[in-house]
Amino acid sequence: MVRVHSAGSVHEAHFLLHQLDSAGIRAHVFNNFAAGAIGEIPPSEGLPAIWLEDEADRERALAVIEAHEWRAAPGEKIATIYCGECSEAVPENFGICWNCGALLGGEDKAPG
Numbered sequence: 001m002v003r004v005h006s007a008g009s010v011h012e013a014h015f016l017l018h019q020l021d022s023a024g025i026r027a028h029v030f031n032n033f034a035a036g037a038i039g040e041i042p043p044s045e046g047l048p049a050i051w052l053e054d055e056a057d058r059e060r061a062l063a064v065i066e067a068h069e070w071r072a073a074p075g076e077k078i079a080t081i082y083c084g085e086c087s088e089a090v091p092e093n094f095g096i097c098w099n100c101g102a103l104l105g106g107e108d109k110a111p112g
């Protein structure tokens, strides 16, 4: 088990869990402490965290989480491109498709 992300809320944690599940990544949400302990501990310690069953899924999971955070931040002006392999919408600043892992970036520019 490896922790990849601290969610801002239980709602966010379960949304991310669903996104990860859709991507075929086995993950769980755990609180570091029981809910009753909130108030006696730093808030960040009481928030839910996303844990992966398999550490090998870590990079893919982080890409899924980043994609969610990008969607949740409409103030950021990042263009959307579409994966040529699976047609998933992916932020332009991603190097690979978070859904299928295909390389992105459009046409190659010939050097010189």
Ligand SMILES: [Zn+2]
Residues within 6 Å of the ligand: 083, 084, 085, 086, 087, 088, 097, 098, 099, 100, 101, 102
């Ligand atoms: Zn793709």
